Amino acid sequence: MSFVTGVGLTSYGKHDGLSSLDLMSKAAELAITDAGLKRSDIDGILCGYSTVSPHIMLATVFAEHFGIRPSYAHAVQVGGATGLAMTMLAHHLVDAGVAKHVLVVGGENRLTGQSRDASIQALAQVGHPDYEVTLGPTIPAYYGLVATRYMHEYGLTQEDLAEFAVLMRKHALTHPGAQFHDPITVADVMASKPVAMPLKLLDCCPVSDGGAACVISREPTGEQRVRVRGCAQAHTHQHVTAAPALSELGAEISIAKAKAASGIAIPDVRYAAVYDSFTITLAMLLEDLGLAGRGEAAARVRAGYFNRDGEMPLNTHGGLLSYGHCGVGGAMAHLVETHLQMTGRADNRQVRDASVALLHGDGGVLSSHVSMFLERVR
Amino acid sequence: MSGPIADWTKGSEAIVYQTCNGCGARQYFRRSFCAPCGSPDLAEHRASGAGTVYATSLVCRAATPETRAHVPYNIVLVDADEGFRMMAHGDNDLAIGDKVSARFTQFAGRLVPYFAKAK
Numbered sequence: 001m002s003f004v005t006g007v008g009l010t011s012y013g014k015h016d017g018l019s020s021l022d023l024m025s026k027a028a029e030l031a032i033t034d035a036g037l038k039r040s041d042i043d044g045i046l047c048g049y050s051t052v053s054p055h056i057m058l059a060t061v062f063a064e065h066f067g068i069r070p071s072y073a074h075a076v077q078v079g080g081a082t083g084l085a086m087t088m089l090a091h092h093l094v095d096a097g098v099a100k101h102v103l104v105v106g107g108e109n110r111l112t113g114q115s116r117d118a119s120i121q122a123l124a125q126v127g128h129p130d131y132e133v134t135l136g137p138t139i140p141a142y143y144g145l146v147a148t149r150y151m152h153e154y155g156l157t158q159e160d161l162a163e164f165a166v167l168m169r170k171h172a173l174t175h176p177g178a179q180f181h182d183p184i185t186v187a188d189v190m191a192s193k194p195v196a197m198p199l200k201l202l203d204c205c206p207v208s209d210g211g212a213a214c215v216i217s218r219e220p221t222g223e224q225r226v227r228v229r230g231c232a233q234a235h236t237h238q239h240v241t242a243a244p245a246l247s248e249l250g251a252e253i254s255i256a257k258a259k260a261a262s263g264i265a266i267p268d269v270r271y272a273a274v275y276d277s278f279t280i281t282l283a284m285l286l287e288d289l290g291l292a293g294r295g296e297a298a299a300r301v302r303a304g305y306f307n308r309d310g311e312m313p314l315n316t317h318g319g320l321l322s323y324g325h326c327g328v329g330g331a332m333a334h335l336v337e338t339h340l341q342m343t344g345r346a347d348n349r350q351v352r353d354a355s356v357a358l359l360h361g362d363g364g365v366l367s368s369h370v371s372m373f374l375e376r377v378r
Numbered sequence: 379m380s381g382p383i384a385d386w387t388k389g390s391e392a393i394v395y396q397t398c399n400g401c402g403a404r405q406y407f408r409r410s411f412c413a414p415c416g417s418p419d420l421a422e423h424r425a426s427g428a429g430t431v432y433a434t435s436l437v438c439r440a441a442t443p444e445t446r447a448h449v450p451y452n453i454v455l456v457d458a459d460e461g462f463r464m465m466a467h468g469d470n471d472l473a474i475g476d477k478v479s480a481r482f483t484q485f486a487g488r489l490v491p492y493f494a495k496a497k
Binding site: 124193199 | 406437440445450451475
């Protein structure tokens with residue numbers, strides 16, 4: 001058994017002058033305080049990576065910088081799925097008695113620490129060095145390929161995809177820490193600059209500075225009792241060229257295993273936190289996870305199903321698309337928001353009932369998947 | 379294992395794939411073994427260049443000065459007639475399901491496969 005005992009999140013956007021370690025430290029401090037713990041209580045550290053400041057031992061670099069001497073520490077790398085993968089590992093570590101309180105942290109000055117070109121180029125390297133990267137694709141192009149195929153097979157339109165960007169922006173408007181606070185419309189998304197068709201600028205998450213962290217503990221440390229009910233992963237490929245058919249992608253495999261591990265079914269879920277690097281990512285994952293039927297997710301967005309006051313509130317902080325994406329911390333913001341919702345601390349964004357939540361992360365080009373169910377216990 | 383045939387990734391005008399003499403699987407990313415069964419007994423073949431478009435994405439925002447000179451360029455996934463999938467460049471108006479054939483062109487200082495509708 002394990003509990004998410006504390007969470008911490010910085011605002012996303014520009015943090016001029018702050019390093020990746022600074023942003024990780026800010027988030028870590030917030031999470032440890034939130035858990036009611038002291039630095040010295042932390043005996044395990046898991047951290048992600050920084051494209052701005054790569055290091056072969058980032059967890060120990062961070063531990064020294066932050067002032068902790070843990071008995072267990074290392075970095076984890078599975079792209080956008082890293083945050084949830086670390087949380088899953090922390091869950092198993094505390095459950096196995098390896099550590100008592102594991103700090104999970106991600107943070108990067110990805111926006112101000114390097115040029116946008118450098119960020120785009122660094123991320124394109126998830127492609128095959130000989131057979132893909134030489135062709136000049138970008139991450140949006142990898143997902144653009146998936147998008148044209150998905151639209152072809154299930155009849156989605158670019159306007160359908162735009163709905164997801166509009167929804168995430170609507171949610172971000174109510175969070176002071178979000179990178180974007182200007183409302184957008186479907187027409188704005190359609191008119192935004194083409195990036196890698198069918199994806200346009202507003203179909204893509206931004207590059208951000210930011211940090212996020214959580215503490216996973218064997219026992220609750222206070223009144224907030226959010227328990228990890230079950231989680232699972234699936235890794236079907238790395239490169240989009242080697243991806244299986246759309247009907248055989250990893251999200252369906254990991255959610256099936258997570259359901260079996262937790263005993264939770266989709267109708268039990270009250271809040272959803274789903275990876276949304278691009279509008280197509282969110283559309284596909286919602287349908288793969290069973291939160292909408294095939295080709296029906298956009299209609300559910302239009303009907304208000306995923307609104308704060310809808311049947312399945314989704315990414316109420318604005319997601320990667322509008323809260324922002326700082327790398328490993330990006331999807332950890334989904335976890336932080338879920339925790340705030342589950343503990344009734346989401347202020348003006350608070351949903352009616354977030355007693356059971358489903359979180360899902362994706363790394364690479366729908367390559368690595370982590371599904372996780374959280375449950376509030378009284 | 380038959381000797382390696384130089385392909386476009388090595389600057390030669392060829393698309394090459396491997397077949398496994400053990401289990402019959404085929405693979406496009408060159409390895410010294412068969413990924414499904416592990417057998418080192420592979421044969422290399424030159425593909426015909428004929429195939430069908432599986433997916434496309436027209437890149438309009440590139441990230442390096444060399445690739446920016448080419449925008450917009452169409453990245454395509456093509457299912458080769460020989461039974462493997464590959465990434466390449468192609469005509470900007472290609473659509474999913476189009477029958478295509480390959481030639482080769484220069485892109486950002488390198489040779490790359492380029493697909494157009496089959497005549």
